[in-house]
Amino acid sequence: MSKNRIPAVDGMFTMDFENPQLIGGRSKRTGSYYFPKDLSGSDPAGGESGDREEVFLSTVGTIWSYTTASYPPALPYQLVEPFEPFVIGAVELEKENIVVCGQMMPGIEIGDINVGTKVKLALDVLYEDEETEHIVWKWDLLGEVRSDN
Amino acid sequence: MTTSEIAVLGVGMHKWGKFPGKTFVDIGVEAARNALDDSGVEWDEIQFLSGANTVRNGYPGWVSASTFANALGFQGCQIASSYAACASGATALSIARSQILSGICDVALVIGADQVAKGMFAPVPGDRPNDVDWLRFRLMGLSNPAYFGMFARRRMALYGDTQDDFAAVKVKNSEHGSSNPNARYAKVFSIDDVNASPVVADPLRLLEICSTSDGGAALVVSSLDYAKKRGIKDPVKIAGISTVSPTYPNAIIDMPYFASDSWHSVGDQHHTFKNQIARHAYREAGITPSDLDFAEVYDLSSAYELDWYEHIGLCERGEARNLLHSGDTRIGGKVPINPSGGLGAFGEAIPAQAIAQVCELTWQLRGQAAGRQVENAQIGMSINYGMFGHGSSVIARI
Numbered sequence: 030m031s032k033n034r035i036p037a038v039d040g041m042f043t044m045d046f047e048n049p050q051l052i053g054g055r056s057k058r059t060g061s062y063y064f065p066k067d068l069s070g071s072d073p074a075g076g077e078s079g080d081r082e083e084v085f086l087s088t089v090g091t092i093w094s095y096t097t098a099s100y101p102p103a104l105p106y107q108l109v110e111p112f113e114p115f116v117i118g119a120v121e122l123e124k125e126n127i128v129v130c131g132q133m134m135p136g137i138e139i140g141d142i143n144v145g146t147k148v149k150l151a152l153d154v155l156y157e158d159e160e161t162e163h164i165v166w167k168w169d170l171l172g173e174v175r176s177d178n
Numbered sequence: 179m180t181t182s183e184i185a186v187l188g189v190g191m192h193k194w195g196k197f198p199g200k201t202f203v204d205i206g207v208e209a210a211r212n213a214l215d216d217s218g219v220e221w222d223e224i225q226f227l228s229g230a231n232t233v234r235n236g237y238p239g240w241v242s243a244s245t246f247a248n249a250l251g252f253q254g255c256q257i258a259s260s261y262a263a264c265a266s267g268a269t270a271l272s273i274a275r276s277q278i279l280s281g282i283c284d285v286a287l288v289i290g291a292d293q294v295a296k297g298m299f300a301p302v303p304g305d306r307p308n309d310v311d312w313l314r315f316r317l318m319g320l321s322n323p324a325y326f327g328m329f330a331r332r333r334m335a336l337y338g339d340t341q342d343d344f345a346a347v348k349v350k351n352s353e354h355g356s357s358n359p360n361a362r363y364a365k366v367f368s369i370d371d372v373n374a375s376p377v378v379a380d381p382l383r384l385l386e387i388c389s390t391s392d393g394g395a396a397l398v399v400s401s402l403d404y405a406k407k408r409g410i411k412d413p414v415k416i417a418g419i420s421t422v423s424p425t426y427p428n429a430i431i432d433m434p435y436f437a438s439d440s441w442h443s444v445g446d447q448h449h450t451f452k453n454q455i456a457r458h459a460y461r462e463a464g465i466t467p468s469d470l471d472f473a474e475v476y477d478l479s480s481a482y483e484l485d486w487y488e489h490i491g492l493c494e495r496g497e498a499r500n501l502l503h504s505g506d507t508r509i510g511g512k513v514p515i516n517p518s519g520g521l522g523a524f525g526e527a528i529p530a531q532a533i534a535q536v537c538e539l540t541w542q543l544r545g546q547a548a549g550r551q552v553e554n555a556q557i558g559m560s561i562n563y564g565m566f567g568h569g570s571s572v573i574a575r576i
Binding site for chain 2: 038039060061062063064065069070071073074094095096098100101102103104106107115117125127128129130132139143144145165
């Protein structure tokens, strides 16, 4: 029996595995985008709360920069043993003029990406327990077949 | 806006390193006693104590001023405790300056000290899904070195910097720090040593990422009148302090956020808080970057020091590696950077580091930085920042 899937955090992304989307904010007054909707820097020109409407962010972007987590991150990261180093991507969304970080999908190596590489949003298991898979967004390569070499 | 100056009468540190048998209080008190000895002011003459808090040592750390005042002996002076992450020391100093310039007190003691567990910094415990510092670890394992790695990779892609350029910063700072008695690491590293250490956050290696240290630093500061009355001729003076918050947007992603602000409103994807911190300090002191004789910058990583050359206006964006290789930022060069050895030689002790930077400014300006002296230093700047948006910069002159 497959496990129950829940988002690792509520309200930041949709749980549509085919076409996931980040849920951000947009200022009605200035047009600026925010992610997460209510947990980022604030434009004083945006005025009082209630100015930010909920919007879906672009699902495709380009690598702004990237790095590795070569050692296990500290709590509250939920370590999966044995620890596998992973790649982190900071992805620029052109329409929103914003950079959003996320882990790269498993199997993507540091040599597979460069600043400017096109990527798309994906969902993956962040960690799991006996009954539940905790899901998060990650970034995946777009339109390129990864070699396994 | 006009800013008046205050005098630095005394500076003191506790050596940085790992001291598991000591508490942050022991470390802070030793630094404070050294600063008092250096100033010639007695503890019972201090009228105001400004404490920079630590959040990793329980309640006494959150009320650091009363903790330190008690450890030195409660003598009834006014106190304030403040926390602003890595900017805590500058915040504590700015509060002392306000007390002095408003005439509420004549002489103040500023103390910051920390004692932490080994390894990377982690958020304080608890479940806090509305705290980006908690979320960045929980959702993607985005530790501090990951930001340093991303900044470094960005430099490589945009400006053609290489891993050897970054390693050269570590080599320079290890040379600077090798004769500093307060530094944690005395070893001089070569590029090969750096490249032989394991990758932590690609492209950065273990020797390029600052460690987490125990350490303490303290200052005795006063009005210029008080200094004169004590017979202190020509003291080091604090000419500017920047504790600004960001002007939106911070287009360059930074700790603890896992997304940048949108640069839609300014159309400039390099619009960053870090430039604003320096700008305010220069404005208060009435100087420009070309007036600096040296600076202590926030080298959380080797590559990050290069970012700071640009943020404080020593060169145009993308030119930092040229400045490094010209030798200008080494002791003996035009504008030595991190003559103390920087965080690379000290490691981070969060509430103490902005204060430690001012200790180094003072020793350099007095000509007392034996083995690492910047010749004829007249004006120096220190800079760092506290995550979530606390500026921290001090300009001192002789």
